[in-house]
Amino acid sequence: MHHETAISLGFEALTFILSEDELKERFMALTGLSPGALSENIENDAFLASVLEFLIGHEPDLITYAEQSQTSPTDVVLAWRQLGGGVGQEW
Amino acid sequence: MEKMPTILKTLDNKRPILLVDADEVLLRFVERLESYFLDQGFELRLTSFQLTGNIFHLQTGKLAEPQQTKSLIASFFEACVDDVPSVEGANDALATLSLHYQVIILSNVPPNCRERRAKSLAAMGMNYPLIANKGDKGPAVKAFAEATKGHTVFVDDLPPQHASVQHHCPNSHRVHFVADPRLARMIGKAPNAHIRCDSWPKLTPYLINLTEE
Numbered sequence: 001m002h003h004e005t006a007i008s009l010g011f012e013a014l015t016f017i018l019s020e021d022e023l024k025e026r027f028m029a030l031t032g033l034s035p036g037a038l039s040e041n042i043e044n045d046a047f048l049a050s051v052l053e054f055l056i057g058h059e060p061d062l063i064t065y066a067e068q069s070q071t072s073p074t075d076v077v078l079a080w081r082q083l084g085g086g087v088g089q090e091w
Numbered sequence: 092m093e094k095m096p097t098i099l100k101t102l103d104n105k106r107p108i109l110l111v112d113a114d115e116v117l118l119r120f121v122e123r124l125e126s127y128f129l130d131q132g133f134e135l136r137l138t139s140f141q142l143t144g145n146i147f148h149l150q151t152g153k154l155a156e157p158q159q160t161k162s163l164i165a166s167f168f169e170a171c172v173d174d175v176p177s178v179e180g181a182n183d184a185l186a187t188l189s190l191h192y193q194v195i196i197l198s199n200v201p202p203n204c205r206e207r208r209a210k211s212l213a214a215m216g217m218n219y220p221l222i223a224n225k226g227d228k229g230p231a232v233k234a235f236a237e238a239t240k241g242h243t244v245f246v247d248d249l250p251p252q253h254a255s256v257q258h259h260c261p262n263s264h265r266v267h268f269v270a271d272p273r274l275a276r277m278i279g280k281a282p283n284a285h286i287r288c289d290s291w292p293k294l295t296p297y298l299i300n301l302t303e304e
Contacts, residue, residue, distance in 0.1 A: 011297075014297065018297055019296035036303070038300055039301050042285055
């Protein structure tokens with residue numbers, strides 16, 4: 001997967017999370033990010049990887065997102081890896 | 092007619108500002124341009140992200156001269172400025188975003204066409220102050236950013252405008268938006284923009300979030 005595709009998938013995943021109140025609250029609590037800090041982190045690969053990791057970590061969310069955005073859970077994982085997620089994890 | 096100094100005076104200095112381009116951001120510019128060119132006997136071949144060098148005479152197959160390109164575009168605005176359809180979701184997005192931002196449309200529309208464009212946007216539900224800018228948008232964005240303590244967000248399709256805005260107003264948040272999917276495929280994120288997003292429904296929750304402290 002191209003880096004740019006991964007970034008765009010990461011951003012889409014973020015907008016999905018932000019548009020669902022319950023998901024958004026959980027995401028903000030887990031990452032400890034204040035909404036104001038979003039704009040400072042948006043260009044950071046590691047941040048977008050953490051967004052994708054949040055979805056990957058909870059299968060129902062991952063499936064809902066994949067369905068809504070017409071992507072596949074596999075692509076979400078590929079994008080996460082492209083953005084530096086899962087380094088050192090062998091499976 | 093609204094002029095920039097007048098609009099600047101009416102702004103609330105505590106609320107964030109959203110500066111949005113019109114062509115290829117709120118309006119399906121290229122699509123309408125293509126059909127106008129065909130009526131004039133020219134074909135727009137979208138092989139790269141620019142107009143110059145992509146306009147061909149239908150009968151001869153020859154490339155339009157730079158001067159011809161210029162006058163075709165000028166006559167397009169004269170003929171069609173109030174007949175350009177809106178981008179999907181743009182109207183709803185601005186309606187939602189206007190609860191969080193002071194929305195201003197910053198368009199490089201020729202000054203003599205400004206009034207017609209404003210009326211047409213209003214008729215499509217996008218009744219926001221419209222600035223007819225000329226050339227680089229950086230200075231205008233800077234003037235608006237200085238009028239508020241809140242965020243200033245800039246949305247535009249053209250990479251050089253993002254460079255200009257970053258130069259004049261580095262604290263602005265810049266969104267690269269290309270509505271036409273054929274054009275969108277030809278160009279990556281503008282280097283001077285923070286994010287690339289070509290969909291209003293997707294962009295909306297993100298922009299709302301930026302205003303939350």
